[in-house]
Amino acid sequence: MTNSINEISTDAELMFLIGTNTTEAHPVIGYKMRQAARNGCKLVVCDPRHIDLVDEADYWLRQNPGTDIPLLNGLMHIIIKEGLEDKKFIEERTENYEELKAIVENYPPEKVSEITGISVDDLYAVARLYATTDKAMLFYTLGITEHICGTRNVMSCANLAMLTGHLGRAGVGVCPIRGQNNVQGACDQGALPNVYSGYQAVTNPDVKEKFEKAWGRPMPDKVGLKIPEMFEAAHEGTVKSMYILGENPVLTDPDSNHIRGALEKLEFLVVQELFLTETAEYADVILPAASFAECDGTFTNTERRIQRVRKAIEPIPGKANWESICEMFNYMGYPVNYDSPEDIWDEMASLTPSMAGTNYERLDKKGLQWPCPTLDHPGTQFMHAGKFTRGLGLFQPSDHIPPGEMPDEEYPFLLSTGRILHHYNVTTPYSPGIMSIWDREWAEVNPVDAEKLGVVTGDKIKVASRRGEVETAIKVTDRVLPGVIWMSFHYSETPTNAITSPHLDPITGTGEYKVCAVKLAKV
Amino acid sequence: MKMVKLIIDGKEVEVAEGTTIMQAADQAGIEIPRLCYDPELKPLGACRLCVVQVEGNRLFPASCVTPVSPDMVVHTESPDIIEARRTILELLVANHPLDCMTCDKLGDCKLADYCYKYGIKESPFEGEKHAYAIDDSNPFIIRDLNKCILCGACVRACEELTGADNLSYLHRGWNRKATTAGDVDYIDSDSCVFCGQCVAVCPTGALQEKTMVGHGRRWEIDRVKTTCPFCGTGCNFDLAVKDGRVIGVLSNPDSPVNQRRLCIKGRFGWDYIYNEKRLTTPLIKKNGKFEEASWDEAFKLIAQRFTEIKEKYGSESFAALSSARCTNEENYLVQKFTRAVMGNNNVDHCART
Ligand code: SF4
Ligand code: SF4
Ligand code: SF4
Ligand code: FES
Numbered sequence: 001m002t003n004s005i006n007e008i009s010t011d012a013e014l015m016f017l018i019g020t021n022t023t024e025a026h027p028v029i030g031y032k033m034r035q036a037a038r039n040g041c042k043l044v045v046c047d048p049r050h051i052d053l054v055d056e057a058d059y060w061l062r063q064n065p066g067t068d069i070p071l072l073n074g075l076m077h078i079i080i081k082e083g084l085e086d087k088k089f090i091e092e093r094t095e096n097y098e099e100l101k102a103i104v105e106n107y108p109p110e111k112v113s114e115i116t117g118i119s120v121d122d123l124y125a126v127a128r129l130y131a132t133t134d135k136a137m138l139f140y141t142l143g144i145t146e147h148i149c150g151t152r153n154v155m156s157c158a159n160l161a162m163l164t165g166h167l168g169r170a171g172v173g174v175c176p177i178r179g180q181n182n183v184q185g186a187c188d189q190g191a192l193p194n195v196y197s198g199y200q201a202v203t204n205p206d207v208k209e210k211f212e213k214a215w216g217r218p219m220p221d222k223v224g225l226k227i228p229e230m231f232e233a234a235h236e237g238t239v240k241s242m243y244i245l246g247e248n249p250v251l252t253d254p255d256s257n258h259i260r261g262a263l264e265k266l267e268f269l270v271v272q273e274l275f276l277t278e279t280a281e282y283a284d285v286i287l288p289a290a291s292f293a294e295c296d297g298t299f300t301n302t303e304r305r306i307q308r309v310r311k312a313i314e315p316i317p318g319k320a321n322w323e324s325i326c327e328m329f330n331y332m333g334y335p336v337n338y339d340s341p342e343d344i345w346d347e348m349a350s351l352t353p354s355m356a357g358t359n360y361e362r363l364d365k366k367g368l369q370w371p372c373p374t375l376d377h378p379g380t381q382f383m384h385a386g387k388f389t390r391g392l393g394l395f396q397p398s399d400h401i402p403p404g405e406m407p408d409e410e411y412p413f414l415l416s417t418g419r420i421l422h423h424y425n426v427t428t429p430y431s432p433g434i435m436s437i438w439d440r441e442w443a444e445v446n447p448v449d450a451e452k453l454g455v456v457t458g459d460k461i462k463v464a465s466r467r468g469e470v471e472t473a474i475k476v477t478d479r480v481l482p483g484v485i486w487m488s489f490h491y492s493e494t495p496t497n498a499i500t501s502p503h504l505d506p507i508t509g510t511g512e513y514k515v516c517a518v519k520l521a522k523v
Numbered sequence: 524m525k526m527v528k529l530i531i532d533g534k535e536v537e538v539a540e541g542t543t544i545m546q547a548a549d550q551a552g553i554e555i556p557r558l559c560y561d562p563e564l565k566p567l568g569a570c571r572l573c574v575v576q577v578e579g580n581r582l583f584p585a586s587c588v589t590p591v592s593p594d595m596v597v598h599t600e601s602p603d604i605i606e607a608r609r610t611i612l613e614l615l616v617a618n619h620p621l622d623c624m625t626c627d628k629l630g631d632c633k634l635a636d637y638c639y640k641y642g643i644k645e646s647p648f649e650g651e652k653h654a655y656a657i658d659d660s661n662p663f664i665i666r667d668l669n670k671c672i673l674c675g676a677c678v679r680a681c682e683e684l685t686g687a688d689n690l691s692y693l694h695r696g697w698n699r700k701a702t703t704a705g706d707v708d709y710i711d712s713d714s715c716v717f718c719g720q721c722v723a724v725c726p727t728g729a730l731q732e733k734t735m736v737g738h739g740r741r742w743e744i745d746r747v748k749t750t751c752p753f754c755g756t757g758c759n760f761d762l763a764v765k766d767g768r769v770i771g772v773l774s775n776p777d778s779p780v781n782q783r784r785l786c787i788k789g790r791f792g793w794d795y796i797y798n799e800k801r802l803t804t805p806l807i808k809k810n811g812k813f814e815e816a817s818w819d820e821a822f823k824l825i826a827q828r829f830t831e832i833k834e835k836y837g838s839e840s841f842a843a844l845s846s847a848r849c850t851n852e853e854n855y856l857v858q859k860f861t862r863a864v865m866g867n868n869n870v871d872h873c874a875r876t
Contacts, residue, residue: 005756005780027718027786028756034686056686178755182854183847186872189854191845193868197855202868215863220838224861224868230842239842239869241832245857246846247873268828275800276813284828285821286813288802292752293762293769293793297850299750301757301780309850312747312762312769316796317803319818321849325856327818331826334864341852348855366779367757428753428788430795433662433734437710 003137003173003382004303004369008032008041011171014129014136018046018068018157019143019514023053025419026141026177026302033139042133044126046071047143048416049444049486050479059126063116065416065484066403066515068144072156073397074112075127076104076163084131086165094162094393103397115400131164135171142179142418146513149401150505162393168384178302179419185300188355188370189348193224198352214351217334226509227253234262241268243328245321246289250278252489254500254511255467272324275430278492287324288317295320297341298363300370304380306358307367403515404503411465411517413449413485417496418514420488429490441472441494444486445520450476455522463487465499465518485520489513529595544586544597545573555599556608556637559674560587561724563782564683567675572611572637576601583607609641617646618653620669628728630741634672651697660708663717663733663791668700671729677701677721684784689714690721717787723774724783734794735763735771748775752848753788760785762793769793829865838866845872 008015009032023030030053037043037056045054046061046068054060063071079085080101090097109120130136138161144153158174166172178184190197200207208219225233227249233239235258242263250256250263256278263269263282271283280286294315300306311320319327322341329336338344342360349355357372369379383389407414420438428434443463445455455461457476462469463485472487472494480486489496501516525540531548538547543566548555558570568588575586578596583604586597598604615634623629638644658666673692678701681690689712693700703712722730746761759778763771772790774783805821806813816824832840843865845857854872861870 026754026756027716027788028758028781028784031685031718031784035683038686180847180873181750181752181754181757182849182851183755183872185851186845186847186849186854189851190858191854191870191872192858193871196858196862202862211862215859217863217866219862220867222868224870225842227844227871227873230844230869230871233842238836238840240836240840241829242842242844243857243860244844245853246848247844249844249873252873268832270825273802274795275798276802283806284808285816285825286802286806287821288804288806291796292749292850293796295850295853297852299752299757300851301750302755303757303780305757305779306851307750307757307759307779308748309752310747310749312745312749312764313767316801321853322856324818325853325860327822328825329856329860329864331822332829332860332864333826341850344852344855348851365777428792428795430798430800431792432798433791433794434787436662 001173001175001177001303002167002384003170003175004305005029005032007137007171007173007382008036012036012041012135012137013171014042014044014133016044016046016130016136016138017053018072018138018140019153020139020141020177021047021049021051021053021143021418022139022141022177023051025179029177042129044129048481048484059122059129061116061118061122061126062481063118064481065414066147066406067116067400068147068153069149069156069398070107070112070115070400071118072153072160073104073107073400074109074116074123075130076100076160077107077112078109078124078127079131079163080104082128082131084128085163089165089167090163093168093388094395096395100159100163100395100397103399106399130160135169136164136166137171137173137175138166139175139177141177143514145176145505145508145510147515148404148503148505148512149398150510150512151507152398152401155396156398158393159395159397162395167393168382168386170382173382176302181301182299184302184304185298185306188300188304193226196351197348198354200352210351214347228504228509228511231259231262234265237265240266241270242266243270243272244279245272245325246274248273248277248279250282251492251495251497254497254504254513255502256495256497257468258502272321278495290315290317290320295322295341297322298345304369305367306355306363306370308360308363403501404512405466405501405516407483407517411519412483413518413520414483415463415465415499415516415518416484416486416514417489417500418486420490429492441487441491441496442475443472444477444480445474446478446480446482446484447476448482449485449520450474453520453522460523462521462523463499463518464521465501465516467500467502468498470494470496470498471523485518527591527593529591529593529597531597532599538591540591542591544575544577544584544589544591544595547591548586548597548599553599555586556640557587558633558637558672558726559676561676561679563776564676564679564724567679569673569675570611572608574604574607575599576604605641608637609643612638612641612643613646613648615672616643617648618651619672620652621645626670626728627731627736627740632728633726658708659733660710661717661733663787664709664719664722665731665733665736666709667729667731668702669729670727671701672727673699673701674726675701676724676726677730680720680724684720685716685718687714687716687718689716717791718785719787719790720784723785732771732773732790734791738770739765744770746773746775748777751785751789753792756780758785758789760789769796833865839869841865841867842869845870847872
C-alpha cells in the first residue's frame with residue numbers, strides 16, 4: 001500500500017473499493033472502513049458480488065466479472081471529458097498522459113455501460129465524486145490481481161489515482177491490501193526470482209558484487225523461475241529437486257492437477273510444513289515446521305509495517321524454522337552461525353538500503369514502515385511524497401482484455417473464487433474451534449439458477465470445468481449475479497482449484513482464479 | 524484552542540475546552556473509578572461510578588460525560604463521593620453472583636477491583652438474583668449474563684469497533700439486558716462475526732474467552748505480544764501463556780494497526796497450533812511410505828540428494844518455494860540458500876497473494 005491503514009479513520013474523505021471484500025478477507029481493515037463510512041466518509045464499492053460493505057456504500061457499481069479495465073477507463077474518460085483531471089499533478093509528476101488520453105477516449109459511458117452492466121448515471125456520479133474529492137483512497141485486492149489482465153488492472157487503478165492527483169499525501173493513495181500475513185515481507189526479503197531483499201535486481205552488477213562479497217559465493221545473475229515456470233520446468237524435467245516451505249500449492253494454486261503431475265516428476269522434494277498437506281504427500285523428506293507462536297521473527301503487513309513476532313512457547317517439533325533452514329546450510333557445507341533471528345535481520349538490514357535503519361530495538365513497540373534508510377529515519381507512512389520511486393509516474397493505459405475462459409454452451413456458468421471470513425487459506429481448517437462451525441464449502445448460487453437446477457440451500461452439487469470436478473454444498477443467495485457461482489478454496493474436501501482456470505497473468509504468473517467456465521449438476 | 528483552568532483534588536489543571544472532568548483528571552494523574560467508560564468507545568454515563576463532587580453543585584455529576592468549566596473545583600474522593608460509590612457498588616453486587624473464588628475473570632474484573640478498593644464484601648440490599656442460562660453455544664465465547672452490570676461496553680464495541688450491530692438492550696428496569704437481537708444465543712444470532720470485541724471490553728466475568736476458562740487466573744498468565752499469522756492487516760495481540768502452553772489470545776490496546784480490534788481468525792483461530800495432526804518429527808519416504816527419522820538423518824539425506832542432483836543436472840535443476848506465511852527472517856534465509864548454496868535464482872513464494 002502506498003498509504004497507511006489508519007488514514008482510513010483519520011484522513012480519508014472517500015474510499016473507492018474495487019475487487020476487495022474487505023470485511024471478510026481483511027476484517028479489521030473492513031471494520032475501520034465501515035466505521036469511517038458511518039462517520040461520513042464516502043464509500044464506493046465496485047464488486048460483482050453483494051459484499052457486506054455494499055450496505056454501507058454511497059454507490060455500488062456491480063460490474064460484470066472481468067470488466068475492471070473498461071470500468072476504470074470509463075471513469076477516466078468522463079473525468080477527462082469534464083476537465084476534472086488534476087492538471088498540475090499530471091504536468092509535474094507524470095508522463096505518457098497523451099497515450100492514456102488516447103486510449104480512454106474509446107471508452108465513452110454508453111459503451112462502458114454495455115460492457116460492465118453499470119448504469120451511465122452511476123458512472124458519471126462516481127467519476128465526478130472521485131475526481132472532486134480531495135482525499136480519496138483506492139483499495140483493491142485479489143479481485144483485481146487474479147485475472148489474466150491482473151497487472152493491467154493494477155496499472156489502471158494507478159492511472160485513475162495519478163490522473164486525479166490522489167497520491168503522495170495522507171488520505172489518498174493506491175492501496176492493494178495484501179492477502180497473506182507476510183506476502184509483503186516475502187517479497188521485501190527477496191523470495192522472488194528477480195530481486196534480492198529490498199527489490200535489488202539480481203541483474204545489477206553492483207548488487208551482484210555486493211552480495212558476492214557478503215555471502216562469499218559467486219551469485220547467479222540470470223533471473224530465476226516464477227512458480228508456474230517452476231512447475232512447468234518440473235514437467236519438462238529441467239527442475240529435478242525442490243524445497244517448499246509452508247505452502248500448499250496443490251490446494252491453493254490454480255489447476256492443481258497440473259501441479260500434482262509436476263511434483264510427481266521431481267526426483268527429490270523437501271517440504272517443510274506444520275501438517276501433512278496435499279503437497280507434503282509428494283515429498284521425499286518432510287521437515288516439521290514450527291508455528292508463529294514458536295518462533296521469533298518479524299512479519300511485514302500490507303502497509304509496509306515491519307512488526308515483531310515473538311516466541312511464546314517452545315517449538316513443538318523441537319526446532320524453530322530458522323534453525324532448521326540454517327542446518328540445511330550447514331549440512332550443505334556452507335556454514336552459517338546466526339545466534340537468533342535478530343542476527344539474521346541485522347545481516348539483511350546491512351545489505352538492504354530501504355531497510356538499513358531498522359533493527360529489533362526500533363521495531364519493538366510499534367514496528368516501522370519501510371522505506372527506513374537510516375537509524376534516525378522515522379519510517380514512511382505514505383509513499384511518493386513529492387516524487388515517485390522511478391521519478392515521474394508513468395501512465396500505462398490498457399484496453400479491455402476479456403478473461404481467458406468465459407462461459408459457453410457447454411460450461412454455462414462463471415465460477416469466481418475468494419476467501420471467506422472464518423478461514424484463512426489453508427491453516428484455519430486445522431483450527432478445531434473454527435472447524436466446529438464452518439466445516440465445509442458453501443458455494444453461492446443465485447436463486448434464479450437454483451430454481452432452474454432444482455436445488456435449495458444445503459443441497460449438494462457437482463461443479464465441473466474442463467479440468468476436473470468437485471462437489472460442494474450450496475447456499476442460495478442473491479449475493480451473486482445469475483449465471484455466477486462463487487466458491488472459496490479453504491477445504492481439502494472441496495479442492496476448488498482442481499477446476500479453476502489454467503490462464504495466468506503473463507506478467508506476474510498469478511492465476512486467473514476470479515473467472516472460469518463451469519457447469520453445475522445436482523447430485 | 525481555548526484552555527480552561529480548574530482545580531481537581533487541590534491540584535490546578537489546565538485543559539482544552541470541551542474536555543471531560545474524567546479526561547482532565549487523567550491528564551493530572553488522578554484516576555477516577557469507572558466501569559462503563561472506555562477510551563475507545565463513545566461515553567455512555569451509565570454506571571455512575573465516576574461521580575465527583577463539584578463545589579456549588581448539589582448533584583454529583585458523572586465525570587465521564589461532564590465537560591469542565593472554568594474555575595471548577597472538583598473533589599474525586601470526598602467522603603460523600605465515597606459513600607455514593609459504595610452505594611452504587613452495593614447495588615451492583617446485590618444481584619451479582621459472588622462466586623469470585625472460581626471466576627476466571629478475577630484479576631481482570633473491574634467490579635471486583637472496585638469492591639476491593641471500597642471494602643464491599645456483600646450487599647446490604649437483599650437482591651433478587653437473575654437466573655439467566657449460561658450461553659456456551661459456540662466454541663469461542665461464554666456468556667454469563669448473571670454477571671452483567673449493564674455497562675453497555677459490549678453493545679458499543681459491537682457497533683463502534685466492529686460495526687456488526689449484533690448487540691443491543693432489551694426490556695426495561697430489572698429485566699434490562701444487553702443481548703443479541705432477538706435475545707438468542709450467540710451461535711444463533713445472524714450478525715455475530717465472532718470477532719470477540721465484546722469480550723475484550725467486558726469489565727466483568729459476563730463475557731469470557733471460552734478457551735481460557737478453567738486454565739488460569741489473569742495474574743498467572745504470561746502475555747507475549749505478537750503479530751497475527753493470518754492476514755496482511757498485521758494486527759497485534761497478546762498470546763496468553765500458562766505453564767508453557769498458549770491458552771488464548773487477548774487484545775493489546777497498544778497495537779498500532781488494530782488497537783483492540785481483532786477478527787475471528789486472529790482471536791480464536793490460534794488453536795491450530797495444538798492440532799493433533801501437527802507434524803512433530805522429520806519424515807522420510809521409504810518405499811512410498813513416510814517413516815519417522817531424526818533431524819540428523821533428514822538433513823543428511825537432504826544434503827546428499829540436493830548435492831547429487833545439482834552435480835548431475837547442474838545448478839538450474841533446483842527450485843525453492845518460500846512462504847508468505849513465514850517470517851521475514853525465514854524468507855531471507857530461503858532466498859539466500861537458493862542463491863548462495865544452490866547457485867540459482869529459482870525462488871518464489873506462493874501466488875495466492
Ligand atoms: S463477537 Fe463481535 S459481532 Fe459477535 S456480539 Fe461480540 S462484538 Fe458483536
Ligand atoms: S456483558 Fe459485560 S460488557 Fe456487556 S453490558 Fe454486561 S458487563 Fe458490560
Ligand atoms: S486479526 Fe484478523 S484482520 Fe487482524 S491480522 Fe489477524 S486475520 Fe487479519
Ligand atoms: S464511568 Fe462514567 S458513568 Fe460509568
